[in-house]
Amino acid sequence: MNEIRPLGDSQPAEAAEVNQQPHNIEAEQALLGALLVNNDVFDKITSIVKDIHFFDPVHARIFETISTRIQKNALASPVTIKAFFEDDEGLAELGGPSYLARLAGASVSVFAARDYAQMIYDMAIRRDLMAIGDEISDKASLVEVSSDPAEQIVEAEQRLYALSEQGQVDSGFQSFLKAVTGAVNITNQAYQRDGGLAGVSTGLTDMDGTLGGLHPSDLLILAGRPSMGKTSLATNIAFNIAKAYKKGLKADGTEGAVEGGVVGFYSLEMSAEQLASRILSEAAEINSHAIRSGDMTEEEFRRFVEAAKQLETCPLFIDDTPALPISQLAARARRLKRTHGLDVLIIDYLQLVRPATAKDSRVNEVSEITQGMKAIAKELEIPVIALSQLSRAVESRDDKRPQLSDLRESGSIEQDADVVMFVYREEYYHERLKPGEDSPDFMEWQEKMGRLHGKAEVVIGKQRHGPIGTVELSFEGQFTRFGNLVKDWQANAGDRDF
Numbered sequence: 001m002n003e004i005r006p007l008g009d010s011q012p013a014e015a016a017e018v019n020q021q022p023h024n025i026e027a028e029q030a031l032l033g034a035l036l037v038n039n040d041v042f043d044k045i046t047s048i049v050k051d052i053h054f055f056d057p058v059h060a061r062i063f064e065t066i067s068t069r070i071q072k073n074a075l076a077s078p079v080t081i082k083a084f085f086e087d088d089e090g091l092a093e094l095g096g097p098s099y100l101a102r103l104a105g106a107s108v109s110v111f112a113a114r115d116y117a118q119m120i121y122d123m124a125i126r127r128d129l130m131a132i133g134d135e136i137s138d139k140a141s142l143v144e145v146s147s148d149p150a151e152q153i154v155e156a157e158q159r160l161y162a163l164s165e166q167g168q169v170d171s172g173f174q175s176f177l178k179a180v181t182g183a184v185n186i187t188n189q190a191y192q193r194d195g196g197l198a199g200v201s202t203g204l205t206d207m208d209g210t211l212g213g214l215h216p217s218d219l220l221i222l223a224g225r226p227s228m229g230k231t232s233l234a235t236n237i238a239f240n241i242a243k244a245y246k247k248g249l250k251a252d253g254t255e256g257a258v259e260g261g262v263v264g265f266y267s268l269e270m271s272a273e274q275l276a277s278r279i280l281s282e283a284a285e286i287n288s289h290a291i292r293s294g295d296m297t298e299e300e301f302r303r304f305v306e307a308a309k310q311l312e313t314c315p316l317f318i319d320d321t322p323a324l325p326i327s328q329l330a331a332r333a334r335r336l337k338r339t340h341g342l343d344v345l346i347i348d349y350l351q352l353v354r355p356a357t358a359k360d361s362r363v364n365e366v367s368e369i370t371q372g373m374k375a376i377a378k379e380l381e382i383p384v385i386a387l388s389q390l391s392r393a394v395e396s397r398d399d400k401r402p403q404l405s406d407l408r409e410s411g412s413i414e415q416d417a418d419v420v421m422f423v424y425r426e427e428y429y430h431e432r433l434k435p436g437e438d439s440p441d442f443m444e445w446q447e448k449m450g451r452l453h454g455k456a457e458v459v460i461g462k463q464r465h466g467p468i469g470t471v472e473l474s475f476e477g478q479f480t481r482f483g484n485l486v487k488d489w490q491a492n493a494g495d496r497d498f
């Protein structure tokens with residue numbers, strides 16, 4: 001049997017520094033040989049090691065080709081993958097296609113494949129840790145005005161988080177095949193799931209129908225004028241998701257939320273206690289003012305305590321630190337995902353977040369904040385819902401229904417967001433037009449007030465991957481609760497299963 005010579009023996013002197021990095025060429029050769037001899041080994045090691053973890057670039061390319069063949073249910077052997085390496089200069093230096101045959105011939109045992117894979121992965125992590133350490137050291141040694149140590153800590157934490165979560169520091173380019181595979185998997189999950197949602201359910205049926213749920217990596221802006229109910233809708237969604245949380249084995253084989261999810265809520269305007277009172281008001285169906293003042297009957301107080309006990313186990317985490325810079329907001333979200341998990345992040349509200357560094361204009365500051373929020377969504381692979389104020393231009397129009405141009409302070413909010421939604425309650429404005437009871441217009445006002453009472457709209461002004469339009473919801477002001485609106489045909493049919 002031909003022996004395989006370690007690749008390091010043929011490396012030139014200038015590669016000495018590279019070869020000092022942790023690696024195990026023999027483990028890579030043994031794993032590739034085991035795969036070429038028995039393709040069933042792939043199922044045992046695919047969750048451990050990827051092509052990026054191989055030290056030798058030729059081995060990485062061989063592994064990627066083997067993986068692609070096996071995933072297509074095609075045979076991967078020295079003969080079948082030979083054609084893909086006819087012009088590979090790296091393989092030519094190792095002896096050409098005959099090197100593939102020597103890999104298979106030198107395979108000792110397929111039973112040790114998982115051990116080989118784990119060793120390759122561990123070596124890759126060590127190399128990445130060394131690279132991060134060198135970079136931290138280099139940046140820390142540069143004493144410059146623009147070099148802020150606090151920012152360096154956040155950046156280092158971000159890179160270490162990526163390494164611990166994905167097993168790599170920088171993803172770089174990926175093949176179209178990998179992107180297509182990911183898209184197919186997401187669609188398959190939507191197809192298999194009851195209701196056909198690809199994302200996390202908001203608990204609001206009509207909104208889910210329009211949005212398809214809350215999708216990972218999406219930035220959703222929820223905007224509105226004061227008193228429209230932005231925070232109420234956000235807390236309702238947060239409560240619905242946390243209440244529905246069920247942990248289990250996901251489609252990709254990892255453990256996580258199979259229903260609902262863990263919710264992180266940045267409350268930059270209200271205290272955690274005020275936010276909790278709102279959620280308890282909804283859950284216990286007690287007027288929020290009565291909760292704040294303590295003016296409750298004995299039965300209401302009993303209901304309040306019972307709701308509080310049920311909510312103790314809800315995975316809803318609130319951070320009410322005021323004026324958080326976007327870099328700290330991202331660091332805390334990473335830490336929450338690492339320690340407790342994180343499936344949805346809500347920020348109330350965008351204009352109260354500070355930029356990492358002071359800018360020359362407010363437009364540039366808001367642009368940095370929205371870009372930072374989109375980066376959090378992509379990095380943590382979660383939907384991020386950011387609440388936003390609207391400009392006063394709405395109030396000067398006859399039609400108070402908001403539109404994209406009303407977004408306050410920066411066009412980057414509209415540009416960076418995947419979805420822009422507006423909360424609108426016509427009842428709020430119509431109530432302020434109340435004429436005197438002896439006025440001839442009073443009956444008309446009262447009739448319209450009856451039609452508008454308890455109704456709200458969520459106007460979808462932008463959706464990158466779906467339709468725009470209006471979603472009608474019910475709104476109970478005393479409980480600050482949005483819900484599914486019973487349609488006329490449902491009411492007539494006696495169908496109140498919502």
